[in-house]
Amino acid sequence: MRALGIILAGGNSSKMRELSNKRAIAAMPVAGSYRSIDFALSSMTNSHVQKVAVLTQYNARSLNEHLMSSKWWDFGRKQGGLYVFTPTVTADNSWWYRGTADAIYQNLKWLKNSHEPYVIIASGDGVYKMDYNKVLEYHIAKRADVTIVCTECRDDDPSRFGVLKMNEDYRIEEFEEKPMVSSSNLISTGIYVIRRRQLIELVERCAQEDRHDLVKDIFIRYKNLKRIYGYKIDTYWSNIATVESYYKTNMDFLKPEVRDYFFSQYPGVYSKIDDLPPAKYNPGSSVKNSLIASGCIINGQIENSVIFKDVYVGNNCVIKNSIVLNNVYLGDNTHIENCIVESRDTIRANSYHCGEDGIKIVVEKNERYAI
Known part of the structure; x- marks a missing residue:
């Protein structure tokens, strides 16, 4: 595939209460045998993205242990593979990641040394299955600068997410991050496609202006200057960053149609396997x-x-x-x-x-x- 992947898995959420005291949100257990990050990693490998970076920071020990061997997601390869980046003290920088854009900026050398023309950016706290190839084809067909995967918010509070409005050509005209009052039910899933060189340029400019957030300081700020399009999905998608949504997502797996979608339909979802006997x-x-x-x-x-x-x-x-x-x-x-x-x-x-x-x-x- 002509894209590399970045999974943002360093964040914390106070809305998870005690559950986030000893683990990152991306390491939260889901559906009995999985972790939240497994769904993004599985979508990457199923879409034949061969080079993926996971950016970790908060309470990363259990997440790093989970990602210790990349073979479970078929990233044990000579070219490409799975890269786990944590904040590093250097001669030029001693900051922790101050935001999603800053996390990418601190690992910009990895992006510059890569050769794939496109980047797929995903969040580590989403539960879904997705073929990123279709999003990339859509991105190229629309000649978009940025493509944002979005979905209708059905059972959750839209003000937890980025809320979008698109015109008849699916170009995003309005984009507001976590508004107090939402006038639309269309929300961002935290999955983006962007050309690699453009991402490097925008992130460097963002750092020069001492801005650190990918959504607020790049996508929203440039929505009238760049061609930003929405790619709407109607398959299962859930974000687990609150106690209520985490509980609901796990309870959704008690429904036969949800279990069938994730466990029986191709492609599958992969995870680290523990050598445990049957129940x-x-x-x-x-x-x-x-x-x-x-x-x-x-x-x-x-x-x-x-x-x-x-x-x-x-x-x-x-x-x-x-x-x-x-x-x-x-x-x-x-x-x-x-x-x-x-x-x-x-x-x-x-x-x-x-x-x-x-x-x-x-x-x-x-x-x-x-x-």
């Missing part, structure tokens, strides 16, 4: 409309829930409408409802947690072997 259901256990990942041992009752890898559910436990992240131990007679249980937690026997006014995040700060 074990002991006598007396009951599971209804739930996703149970590998390595789990189930003794209690589970309904309308997503249980991630290596979770132990004790006797007489009841889990309803909840998400239990990786490596959690649930003691006997525990009741969990409308909750997200943080990974590596030990929930003591006879505990009761219920999210009555929204989603409750359960974080037990204890040591597994001290109980």
Whole structure:
């Protein structure tokens, strides 16, 4: 493919509350066995993008561990491959990434040393499948300077996103980032196509003016000077950067049509594989409309829930409408409802947690072997 990829995975979101205390948003577990960044990486490899950079910063340890081997997404190759860039102190610069444009600027040498004519920029917190080739063909056909992938906002708050308005030729006439009041339901998905040389020029100019944000300081600022077009999609797309949207996205995978789209239809979604045995259901256990990942041992009752890898559910436990992240131990007679249980937690026997006014995040700060 005539494009290289950049995945922006360094951001943090206070709207994730305790869930972002120990991991980047792009490393959030999704659908039992995946991480959020897997969807962007899988779309890159399925579109035959052979050279991809992941820009990480905030709480990047678990994300870097996940990306340690690039073979899972077929990036173990002699030419191109997967590059992970974190902020680096140099003789000229000692800043952390101050924004998305600054993150690209600090790694501009990688862009300048590349030869592909186009760049696909994606966010690490989106859940979707996409053929970037179709977006690139559209970009070339429109002779666009920038193409922004957009979608109709159905169930979420449009003011969380960049809100767009297009004319009949799909050229973007209005673009506002996270407006207080939204007059349109058309939102940016955080996926962009731009010519590599133009990106270098715009990012360098942005840095000279001490501006650091890709959307506000480049795309919105130049919307009347550059030919910026929208590419509208109607397939599944979700952003997980708030607790509510993260919960809803995982619950969407309990729907047969969503599971079929991601897990059964070509092309697939790839992730790092852990050597864990299949889930074990002991006598007396009951599971209804739930996703149970590998390595789990189930003794209690589970309904309308997503249980991630290596979770132990004790006797007489009841889990309803909840998400239990990786490596959690649930003691006997525990009741969990409308909750997200943080990974590596030990929930003591006879505990009761219920999210009555929204989603409750359960974080037990204890040591597994001290109980």
